[in-house]
Amino acid sequence: MTVRLVIVDDHPVVRDGLRGMFVEQADLEIVGEAGDGAEGLAVAVREQPDVVLTDLRMPGLGGAEFIGLLTARVPSAQVLVLTTYDGDDDVLPAVAAGAIGFLLKDSPREEVFRAVRAAAAGETVLSPAVAARVLRRVRDPAPRAAELSEREHTVLRLVAGGATNKEAAAALFISETTVKTHLAHIYTKLGVSDRAAAVATAYTRGLLP
Template sequence: MTVRLVIVDDHPVVRDGLRGMFVEQADVEIVGEAADGEQGLAVAVRERPDVVLTDLRMPGLGGAEFIRALAERVPSARVLVLTTYDGDDDVLPAVAAGAIGFLLKDSPREEVFRAVRAAAAGETVLSPAVASRLLDQVRRPAPRPAELSERERTVLALVARGCTNKEAAAALFISETTVKTHLAHIYTKLGVSDRASAVAAAYDRGLLP
């Protein structure tokens, strides 16, 4: 089977180099090239390639946004990332967006050839550095939600009963400013922005009877 390949990279030298590499591969046909994500999407829609070999950081449409657009417009195309960047801000969004493989540009050419063929077959391909980052992310314990203090729970309980800040302050013999401060901390800990959402979130988490 011949693998139909589209190359997307904003550096002409890189595209020329990749084209020269794949000329030697009888089972890979380059059916299109593009200098950015918008062009790459147009080419992929027109050519319906098996694999799109793409950089991440490009002008205009690039990175995870480009990969996501490809998945929507050309779901049959497998996206293989070939880039110089391997930070969490690059790897994780790209994989989450649908990239089936992730290689660094210093990978040996034979590894790139194997990756393109594997991607066409639906196999996941990750460089060792990228695989290590993903494993670290999976193994990293999820952050525990911040717990409300006893006073914050009391303030929230009064709010849940319909008390205003003034009424809560009077009930607890504290100032309205202190009540507002407690509420601000509660919003932050619960990840909400208003009283109603705070009460709803507290009930969902079993913080209120």
């Protein structure tokens, strides 16, 4: 059986490289490609591939939002992520949105071929580093308060109280850039991607009174 494949990546060089790789595989056929999520969704709807091999961070539509729309619009297609990013903010939302596999771009080509074939067969494929992250989150789904530093707690409390970055910086006698850095660390530790989610998650987990 030939596996029909669509490639979605905003870097033409990456798409060219993947195309060159797959042309050597008689049972893997590229039936379409796209440079962003919106185009990728249109191509997938038109071609109805077995597997969509996609990057995560792309201009416009990308990441978990793209994967969620794709799995809803083309439920027969399996989504396999091939990216350079393996942080919790990348891996977990992608898996939750419906991705069946997650590989890093430095994976050997034979591993990529095996992953595409496995995905087409409905098998979950995770690189070792990604699998470790998923297992860690499953075993400890709620990070403890101790994971946030004292200053991060302070910044989080100010944000929860409605303070802007500028106001938080003034209150703590630090720069806005430093506040943004603290927020980035907070987002990573809480597994969220914005201020509202950070505050909501912090209340849910008892990190804020």
